[in-house]
Amino acid sequence: MILHLYNTLHRAKMEFVPLDEEHVRVYVCGPTVYDDIHVGNARPIIVFDVLYRLLQEMYPRVTYVRNITDVDDKIMDRAAGRGEGINDLTERTILQFHKDVEALGNLKPSIEPRATDHIDDMIRMIDVLISQRFAYMAEKHVLFHVPTLADYGRLSGRNRGELVAGARVEIAPYKKDPADFVLWKPSTEKQVGWESPWGRGRPGWHIECSAMSTKYFGPDFDIHGGGEDLIFPHHENELAQCRCAHPDSSFVQYWLHNGYLQSEGQKMSKSTGNFYTVKEILGEGEREKMWRGESIRLMMLGTHYRRSLDFTKKGLEDAKRKLDRWYRVLGDFKPEVVSPNEEVMEALCDDLNTPRTLAIMDALCSRISAGREEASEARGSLYAGARVLGLLQYDNEAWFQGVMSTDAYEEGDGIESLIAQRLAARQERNFDAADSIRNTLLHRGVVLEDKPDGTTIWRRTT
RNA sequence: GGCCGAGUGGCAGAAUGGCUAUGCAGCGGAUUGCAAAUCCGUGUACAUCGGUUCGAUUCCGGUCUCGGCCUCCA
Numbered sequence: 001m002i003l004h005l006y007n008t009l010h011r012a013k014m015e016f017v018p019l020d021e022e023h024v025r026v027y028v029c030g031p032t033v034y035d036d037i038h039v040g041n042a043r044p045i046i047v048f049d050v051l052y053r054l055l056q057e058m059y060p061r062v063t064y065v066r067n068i069t070d071v072d073d074k075i076m077d078r079a080a081g082r083g084e085g086i087n088d089l090t091e092r093t094i095l096q097f098h099k100d101v102e103a104l105g106n107l108k109p110s111i112e113p114r115a116t117d118h119i120d121d122m123i124r125m126i127d128v129l130i131s132q133r134f135a136y137m138a139e140k141h142v143l144f145h146v147p148t149l150a151d152y153g154r155l156s157g158r159n160r161g162e163l164v165a166g167a168r169v170e171i172a173p174y175k176k177d178p179a180d181f182v183l184w185k186p187s188t189e190k191q192v193g194w195e196s197p198w199g200r201g202r203p204g205w206h207i208e209c210s211a212m213s214t215k216y217f218g219p220d221f222d223i224h225g226g227g228e229d230l231i232f233p234h235h236e237n238e239l240a241q242c243r244c245a246h247p248d249s250s251f252v253q254y255w256l257h258n259g260y261l262q263s264e265g266q267k268m269s270k271s272t273g274n275f276y277t278v279k280e281i282l283g284e285g286e287r288e289k290m291w292r293g294e295s296i297r298l299m300m301l302g303t304h305y306r307r308s309l310d311f312t313k314k315g316l317e318d319a320k321r322k323l324d325r326w327y328r329v330l331g332d333f334k335p336e337v338v339s340p341n342e343e344v345m346e347a348l349c350d351d352l353n354t355p356r357t358l359a360i361m362d363a364l365c366s367r368i369s370a371g372r373e374e375a376s377e378a379r380g381s382l383y384a385g386a387r388v389l390g391l392l393q394y395d396n397e398a399w400f401q402g403v404m405s406t407d408a409y410e411e412g413d414g415i416e417s418l419i420a421q422r423l424a425a426r427q428e429r430n431f432d433a434a435d436s437i438r439n440t441l442l443h444r445g446v447v448l449e450d451k452p453d454g455t456t457i458w459r460r461t462t
Numbered sequence: 463g464g465c466c467g468a469g470u471g472g473c474a475g476a477a478u479g480g481c482u483a484u485g486c487a488g489c490g491g492a493u494u495g496c497a498a499a500u501c502c503g504u505g506u507a508c509a510u511c512g513g514u515u516c517g518a519u520u521c522c523g524g525u526c527u528c529g530g531c532c533u534c535c536a
Contacts, residue, residue, distance in 0.1 A: 229530075
């Protein structure tokens, strides 16, 4: 099976050939930890988690690095605004981040480096750039000099003339060239900072990913991913730094970028508050807002990763229903072999075509429940397909009846006793009483199903 | 203004130069005390105008519309 991936650098789908067949290396830009992640931040994490799982199916060893940006002006501003220490803010945010991404069914990355643990690596790289005359000092800043790299702009498909012409931001007077960007900037006494050959200061944004990817992978590696908004300037500048610091290397072989999210048909915007945080969608105790992480995940995978996706409550409901169906069809089935079938692999190997994968799995599901399929084999395929997507990770009972938050629901005992009362009423053919109990439970988010053998099962609606 | 991407049936969303996407919703039926779940059957599409072609939703060009990026936002 050959994996094809859309490479932003070449604007085309290309066959994936790893630099080292024995060890595939993937780097993805992680969060800046000044606030809880929103559903837009969750998309690249889910998408590249699927890529990570797929690569693990195909190659003996995969290293997945996803960084945490814990030094940034937004962090400093937020902490100052709250009168809180920077470490308190970042530690708390990272804790919530880990809860969120786990609830969304993501594997842990192999390495999760933090920017603040790699200041020395950044300083060394900046030093090389200065000594090779790709960077210069000006008013306590160190700046990368863009004209030193002839084909700067190759990744984002723009030239310097366009950049300068379209610049919306005021250009700092100490820049030799308007396109030059910061590698190191000075910190005041009160601001967080580190000693460096250029005085006490802190790194610019782009240098951290360059320094950390180089540290863990060396100057060349396979895949670098992130949201499409990172193409410019972040990834363009990473590329520039790395190619200048390591002139014999081409840095990243495959650049992958996921599309943006909209929210309920509107642009997601922090200023209008038009976005959901992951924490919010996962509920934290409010039943109406409570959604399973897997519902969010499935919804995200229902649209191809490079297209824009409208995040809606209706979409979550659809995803939940689809998962119900899959869980129902599988029951307590656990297969011995969990390799996805060829059809599923083919769809995923076509630039992670998850919508097509889902269609294949729906077809499997229909064939199983219509009794037209050698059930255990089809169930195995369904299970394995779900596994490579990071879905169906719950036990059946936990999915249908489990509580997501301890204080959110009544105990299951109350439900069982009401079901028993209803059964008695039905046996007396007192259907009004029976229906009233069913409605009571429905209002508590519990749906009943009477089975042909006279038993009644129940499940939660969220 | 520059660059990039997209426009598919009621909704979501794939593939494809000629052949059913799929899911949800709808409609008809089976089943059920009623439901729920499940099954069977069923309708609706390819923004627009040209071009290439035996044939285009699919390729090319124009138009319109929408979205994204244009120095620190995934």
